[in-house]
Amino acid sequence: MKQHSEYICQQCGYKSASFYGKCPQCGEWNSLVETSVSTETQGQRDIGTKYIESLVKLAEVKSQKANRMSTGFGEFDRVLGGGVVPGEIVLISGDPGIGKSTLLLQAAMAVAKGTTGSKGTTSTTGMSKKTRDTRDTLTTRDTSVLYVTGEESAQQVKIRADRLVSRPSGNQDIRTSGKKKPENLITRLPDNLFILPITSVEGIVAASEKIAPALLIIDSIQTLTSERLSGSAGSVGQVRECAGILQRHAKQTHTPIFVVGHVTKEGNIAGPKVLEHVVDAVLNLEGDGMHAYRLLRSVKNRFGSTFEVGVFEMTDGGMLEVLNPSEIFLAQRIAKRPGSAICATIAGGRPLICEVQALSTSTIFGVPTRRVTGLDFSRMQIVIAALSRAASLSLSSLDVYLNVAGGLKIDEPAADLAAALAIASAVQGVAIAEEACAFGEVGLLGELRPVSYAKNRIEEAKRIGFGDFITPERFKTLEEAVSYALHGE
Numbered sequence: 001m002k003q004h005s006e007y008i009c010q011q012c013g014y015k016s017a018s019f020y021g022k023c024p025q026c027g028e029w030n031s032l033v034e035t036s037v038s039t040e041t042q043g044q045r046d047i048g049t050k051y052i053e054s055l056v057k058l059a060e061v062k063s064q065k066a067n068r069m070s071t072g073f074g075e076f077d078r079v080l081g082g083g084v085v086p087g088e089i090v091l092i093s094g095d096p097g098i099g100k101s102t103l104l105l106q107a108a109m110a111v112a113k114g115t116t117g118s119k120g121t122t123s124t125t126g127m128s129k130k131t132r133d134t135r136d137t138l139t140t141r142d143t144s145v146l147y148v149t150g151e152e153s154a155q156q157v158k159i160r161a162d163r164l165v166s167r168p169s170g171n172q173d174i175r176t177s178g179k180k181k182p183e184n185l186i187t188r189l190p191d192n193l194f195i196l197p198i199t200s201v202e203g204i205v206a207a208s209e210k211i212a213p214a215l216l217i218i219d220s221i222q223t224l225t226s227e228r229l230s231g232s233a234g235s236v237g238q239v240r241e242c243a244g245i246l247q248r249h250a251k252q253t254h255t256p257i258f259v260v261g262h263v264t265k266e267g268n269i270a271g272p273k274v275l276e277h278v279v280d281a282v283l284n285l286e287g288d289g290m291h292a293y294r295l296l297r298s299v300k301n302r303f304g305s306t307f308e309v310g311v312f313e314m315t316d317g318g319m320l321e322v323l324n325p326s327e328i329f330l331a332q333r334i335a336k337r338p339g340s341a342i343c344a345t346i347a348g349g350r351p352l353i354c355e356v357q358a359l360s361t362s363t364i365f366g367v368p369t370r371r372v373t374g375l376d377f378s379r380m381q382i383v384i385a386a387l388s389r390a391a392s393l394s395l396s397s398l399d400v401y402l403n404v405a406g407g408l409k410i411d412e413p414a415a416d417l418a419a420a421l422a423i424a425s426a427v428q429g430v431a432i433a434e435e436a437c438a439f440g441e442v443g444l445l446g447e448l449r450p451v452s453y454a455k456n457r458i459e460e461a462k463r464i465g466f467g468d469f470i471t472p473e474r475f476k477t478l479e480e481a482v483s484y485a486l487h488g489e
Helices: 047-054 074-080 100-113 129-137 154-164 201-211 236-253 274-278 325-329 377-390 413-428 454-464 478-487
Strands: 002-009 032-039 089-094 145-149 193-196 215-219 257-261 281-287 293-301 309-315 318-321 340-347 350-362 370-373 398-404 436-438 468-470
Touching: 032 236, 074 281, 074 293, 074 309, 089 100, 089 236, 089 274, 100 145, 100 154, 100 193, 100 215, 100 257, 100 318, 145 154, 145 201, 154 193, 193 201, 201 215, 201 236, 236 257, 236 274, 309 325, 325 350, 325 454, 340 413, 340 454, 350 413, 350 454, 370 377, 377 413, 377 478, 398 413, 413 436, 413 478, 436 478, 468 478
Parallel strands: 089 257, 089 281, 145 193, 145 215, 215 257, 340 436, 370 398, 436 468
Antiparallel strands: 002 032, 281 293, 293 309, 309 318, 340 350, 350 398
């Protein structure tokens, strides 16, 4: 079977032996992608019939519980659904400098050190005989890690690793755990952590088959190239081909793979959309560059929930888990200050207590300014309009600024009520009660609508020390909630 490459238009299917910036058939720009194709000979037309033996009935497939491997981070495991599944491919994206490589290097060191508390051994079902023999002969097969770096040299990775040595690793957060001493420090670099500074995906697969690692890390997918194609690294064809090769390797050898993905200036994962379809989980590491806290959010997960969020803090010694994020976000709050409202939000399946801040000043322009950070701007426009009508507040001549303290981003509508109370408090110069906590959705007519997980939100707020709850269950309209929050009526 002969292999060659063609340029195929992703819009109309036009094929060409050479690249065109504009498709001659449909006129679409930059739509021709280099693709590896096979030429069948006469004797190979029935080659697909040998795969008929793989045909099985779903009812006859034996159920098998996947043994998950821990990453050394409880927060990381939470987002993955309890740990790493054998043969799973996880794509981690995020802005440059957000901490993707640091987080994965710390996880690699914890796995290689054997401090992850593995939840079972990897099954060899479906592996080739060569791979099984390799796993049975290598002494480091249970905890070895292969870290592939296409962006850095081995010396550069070593510099970053030295900074992480003798630092808390895994589920340790000294500041928020009652000065609890770390149980699993990485005091020296593990002997079975291998660095491979190449970009050839075929070379990576060959090295992985030789070492048979417990974990394979690729940093990053946009730097890899396949010898089957002639396109440059990061092109649509190369990313798609390399992702396909890694997928086949993961499924055949049951080797879990973490892949780092670049993002565009719009915040989307760079490359073809098929990359997100090929992998089993897509995680996004997000945060504000001006704050140390990072949120690991699950966008797609075939083996877990997409509603989980892990909270970390970036320090000079690497990533630290934040075991009590609510206390962290409220640590620097100034009580009894107008413009401050406490909100109980849900980040994934975890309730978080945060502070919504508002500031209002007289506008010096013809049109008042609206600035929102950490909240949905469109929803806040609706909240401001409903507040002006329902609570009889004159906001047409006031600039309004809204912010979620600590760099947290809230996407759910439950923050509507807290934002409205913060604005009303700032405008009237009256502080909200220190023990008050609010959550609820605000409708266009000023009505308050209930939100999900109300019980979980209240329990978390009580644990922090809040006892007065302003919710849609108590107040039906925004006017009633504002009157109670500011005047106790």
